[in-house]
Amino acid sequence: MITRRGFLRFVGGSFLSVASFSAYAVGIEPMLLTHVKRYALTPPHWPAGLKMRIVALADIHACRPWMTPERIASLVQDANALQPDLVVLLGDYIAGMRLGADRVAPPQWAGVLSGLKAPLGVLSILGNHDWWSDGFAQRAGAGPTIARKALEAVGIPVLENDVVRLEKDGHGVWIAGLADQLALLPTNGRSRPTGLDDLDGTLAKIGDSSPIILLAHEPDIFPKVPWRVSLTLSGHTHGGQVRLFGYSPVVPSRFGNRYAYGHVVESDRNLIVTGGLGFSTLPIRFGMPPEILSIDLG
Helix, strand or coil: CCCHHHHHHHHHHHHHHHHHHHHHHHHHHHHCCCEEEEEEECCCCCCCCCCEEEEEECCCCEEECCECHHHHHHHHHHHHHCCCCEEEECCCCECECCCCCEECCHHHHHHHHCCCCCCCCEEECCCHHHHHCCHHHHHHCCCCCHHHHHHHHCCCCECCCEEEEEEECCEEEEEEECCCCCCECCECCECCCECCCCHHHHHCCCCCCCCEEEECCCHHHHHHCCCCEEEEEECCCHHHCECECCECCCCCCCCHHHHCCEEEEECCEEEEECCCCCCECCCCCECCCCEEEEEEEC
């Protein structure tokens, strides 16, 4: 039989454990030095002799006290230090939570992101929170959003169902960017978020047989992505924000853990989902520290 002293020790130990977990998950892991997650692969349709390093940042969710302009500036320095050929931004620049957070104005975070440098440039897409936070765009059912205007004002192109052809070492590479798949919030006429993405229309703009890299904020589009696309890059899930033994209890995807995080290969098609940098709903990360992607192709 447990004694009163033993019971109190158990309760005290449990309380300390919960308090320690909470302190780490809220105050430490989200603020750790950002992890660089590295991948190296030669995807389908990739030309022999073409080597390219892509650095990707996703889900910044700019806010104080966690993702301040100063911290974003340090992430920009970290990304540049990786010496990328191309930098891609995978959406959700605007804060995704209200609890204890003070949003950073779009001109501020966009201005800091303008410091990203790469020989082939910096390209971006938008995420669901970039749409959901824009009341005018929601009412109009169309953009341009405040986030898009902020990025374009500092010279960062935004791809929404559009493509760009790049050249490296005599080879062409297409970067295709989708509009967000959850852009419009439910209204009286919509029971669930409505996407503005057009995968078929976007890929129809590809003009030759050069390889395609697809930027799609939410990974749920992946089952529809044709084999013609060499690599799909996504964010949105934050790796579930809490991830233990390769499993995330909560994932904002209708596919659950299937596309929660990491390098996924299905039918010789490649998807990489980053855990991102910030968080939404709650300021918690555990087992999923903030990360920058560095992807070596070829």
